[in-house]
Amino acid sequence: MRPAAPGPSMTLSVEDLPPLFRVSDQTAISHQSESFRAVRRQLTVLLAATTVAMLGQGLDSHVPAILAAVLYGLTIAIGLHIARRRARAQWQAHRAVAELLKSLAWQYMVHGGVFHSQAPNPDALFAERLEERLREMRKVGWVDLRNGPAARGAGQITPRMRAVRAKTIEVRRDLYLRERLLEQQAWYRRRAAQSHRASVQWSSVTAVLTFLALLAAVLRAAGMLGAWDLTGVLSASAAAGVAWQEVRRHRPLTYAHSLVEQDLETLRVEMSTTVTEDRWALAVAEAERLVSPQHSDWLGRFGG
Template sequence: MRTQLFVLLAATTAAMLAERLDSRAPAVAAAVLYAGSIALGLHIARRRARTHWQAHRAAAELLKSLAWQYMVHGGPFHSRVPHPEALFEERLEARLRELRKVGWVDPRNGPATRGAGQITPMMRAVRSKPFEVRRDIYLRDRLLEQQLWYKRRASQARRAAALWSSVTALLTLLALTAAVLRALGLLEGWDLTGLFSTAAAAGVAWQELRRHRPLTYAHSLVEQDLDTLRVAMTTTVAESGWADAVAEAERLVSPQHSDWLGTFGR
């Protein structure tokens, strides 16, 4: 998408030059660039790399979440469940079957790497530890790590949003200045209004594509919710309510939750 925006901007520049220069070269360049933009659009429409990437990311996050819940007796893998490994296999394979429908390709070879075969000795060792140890491991290595990650991402998205908003505002101001000068007869020859307007539109399109503001909103909310939950799980959540608290934490850090919050940050 970024490449297509730059190609369109270059085509607009070439078209503007074609109006002012006594040469066919800019016009030919503009035609080639516009054709290239169309070709890029068709290529992007057919390519499913983004979809595949999202499916594999979802599979990785799913496995990570189930592994943590299994290790610390969270969610459905609470201390009273009779066969946690069988439940782990059932939940994992059921979710992966859904992901296969949207492009996930199973890289595992043989039954030993499927279902319960994904449970490592370290996961079993953590699950066998006392509640206090499991709690501290989860709060330190999962919840705090995720909280800091969302805090960093919110900060990055905020800086990117500010940068691109400034660039777009500057380009819009330049377009306005060029239009006023041309209307007053102070700018003859080159029509820079169209060029600056196109560049500003490309900046707006890039912001929409990257979703800087929605991501800032979503990641900030998740970071705040995780901080509140981490304090509660450290101080007030007893072992009887631990499984539900872990399930809530995993819901907060799921990509689906962030995407849902992002729809309200526009």
């Protein structure tokens, strides 16, 4: 029985996208969480070691010094574990594959890019483009999680994807503008706001810690803190805050996501009003370029 094709009032779910997208998306999320947890743990242990070392100096005791040495050793061990696990690299590789699958699926469905209406064999073209890009991803450590030849190439094209491709330009246009561009606009707007709030919060925290470190240095120089040297702990805390911001890339992502959201709004208006059918494929290709992770990374370089 032929699956029902979605009309303008219907939506696509994640189940309608290529199976490899769903697997890669979940794997990327898992490795991303692991990467952030590992860095957070390393910074926390390092701060604890610095604090204990400071206590050892103030109390004139060997016990805190020994504990500090153990914590510094644990910090090194965590760093080696992070390097061995390569969670960040795996996160980025699987995220790149997930976004590749999603982009190719949308272009295939709505006759975008090289999958335009005159393409002689879109299924074979989809398989060729997909496997070509995946071969490149294997070179950087991506692990193929597909089982059997049936899941390769055109096996990633779902029945719903073929049903959408068979619809008229009006239906495909409505679906793409509503389900792809509007959804991506909302995502970039939300992420830009989240990154901005986090950037302001962490910048405030590091500024306060830096001021307190300065104050502690002045008080110690005036002989008002005795044997207690808080400057090192406060300085290390401020440095950890800066390091965490660099890991999460709050400021660059705020800049990049805001620009992408604005460009998508402009393109969405054009595609819904002035873009004709003969220019539709190029417009879709441009939209997919805007939402690609590579484009956001490029923009982020200028927002740091």
